[in-house]
Amino acid sequence: MKKIKVGIVGYGTIGKRVADAIMLQDDMELVGVTGRTYNWKIRTAHRKGIPIYVVPGHELDGKPGINIAGTIEDLLSKVDIIVDTAPKKVGAANKETYYIPRKLKAIFQGGEKAKVAEASFVAQCNYDACKGKQFVRVVSCNTTGLCRTLHAVDTKFGIKEVYATMVRRGADPWDTDSGPINAIVPVLELPSHHGPDVQSVLPKIAIFTTAMSVSTTLMHVHTVTCECKRTPTVEEAVELFNNTTRIRVVYNESQVKSTAEIMELAKDIGAPRGDMPEICIWKEAVGCVGNKLLWIQAIHQESDVICENIDAIRCMMNTMGAEESILKTNRALGIPDRGFAEH
Ligand SMILES: NC(=O)c1ccc[n+]([C@@H]2O[C@H](COP(=O)([O-])OP(=O)(O)OC[C@H]3O[C@@H](n4cnc5c(N)ncnc54)[C@H](OP(=O)(O)O)[C@@H]3O)[C@@H](O)[C@H]2O)c1
Numbered sequence: 409m410k411k412i413k414v415g416i417v418g419y420g421t422i423g424k425r426v427a428d429a430i431m432l433q434d435d436m437e438l439v440g441v442t443g444r445t446y447n448w449k450i451r452t453a454h455r456k457g458i459p460i461y462v463v464p465g466h467e468l469d470g471k472p473g474i475n476i477a478g479t480i481e482d483l484l485s486k487v488d489i490i491v492d493t494a495p496k497k498v499g500a501a502n503k504e505t506y507y508i509p510r511k512l513k514a515i516f517q518g519g520e521k522a523k524v525a526e527a528s529f530v531a532q533c534n535y536d537a538c539k540g541k542q543f544v545r546v547v548s549c550n551t552t553g554l555c556r557t558l559h560a561v562d563t564k565f566g567i568k569e570v571y572a573t574m575v576r577r578g579a580d581p582w583d584t585d586s587g588p589i590n591a592i593v594p595v596l597e598l599p600s601h602h603g604p605d606v607q608s609v610l611p612k613i614a615i616f617t618t619a620m621s622v623s624t625t626l627m628h629v630h631t632v633t634c635e636c637k638r639t640p641t642v643e644e645a646v647e648l649f650n651n652t653t654r655i656r657v658v659y660n661e662s663q664v665k666s667t668a669e670i671m672e673l674a675k676d677i678g679a680p681r682g683d684m685p686e687i688c689i690w691k692e693a694v695g696c697v698g699n700k701l702l703w704i705q706a707i708h709q710e711s712d713v714i715c716e717n718i719d720a721i722r723c724m725m726n727t728m729g730a731e732e733s734i735l736k737t738n739r740a741l742g743i744p745d746r747g748f749a750e751h
Pocket of ligand 1: 417418419420421422423442443444445446447463493494495496498517518519520547548549580709710713
């Protein structure tokens, strides 16, 4: 089998996880990653044997313990597809500078505007619509979480309208520059960008979102109120979430009461880096009022989009269908086979 040759531009929170995930796929080869500043992440990439290609103006040559394989241009000339995990707006600039002139396929991340790509992507929602495309955007961690659960609910009960509030972590755990440290900061924009972003994947969902940032680094939490076309029951909704891939129902009765316990659970089950790629829904917080379905879900911002990037690679390279790719990715990354009981 000819392996898909993948390069990664940017090696931060998302890039280093996508790199590890690619190395676990038997149909992909990680050709290399780009390095810019000298830091522990690049030193770790080197120790893992990952070839490092420099971005001009940020020479790592001569730094102890780092062998440079070439420049970003050298990396681009060796790959079938790039996963761009640079900070927001840099991906859009890289598209103009590097990917368009080279006619290279590229995946962007959720920090970029939807217009950077031909389509926005969540594997279990719209894989087929993104097949073979040159530019695809894996949507943000929050939008990925909303799309996974709303798509399942829409398929089973039909959605009339959704109201959701995002309680967002202030920074990633390693990030000492961002905040808030001691405040709750509302997003003074209505709707918050998350609602329109969901519609870039699920255009028929009527959704209105609000958001705020809080003083935590562990996860985001969403409260969702969904008016359904068919009256749901709590039992049906819990069964639906239990049987949907990349969603995990967690239980207050087993003392998973908060994002802190979810992160501890992820470490206890042996997930790499203590990541929780599944969207976690508290069983006790699923409720029904008439035709309204309510739930609370937690999103591990650093990891829920990693499996999406892997599926987007196969989708854009047209090597596999949605179900086969999702299952293959799940098994390689240790994500349970929920919703694939027949396999
Ligand atoms: N972090 C999250 O929770 C999260 C979740 C979902 C989606 N996303 C999205 O994923 C993308 C990346 O976010 P991140 O959190 O992984 O960022 P990050 O941790 O800051 O990492 C960004 C990486 O890109 C590199 N970089 C910066 N400027 C570059 C340039 N001009 N060319 C090439 N590489 C460059 C950085 O190198 P240096 O270290 O040298 O600066 C770093 O390695 C963003 O669109 C973000 O919105 C983030």
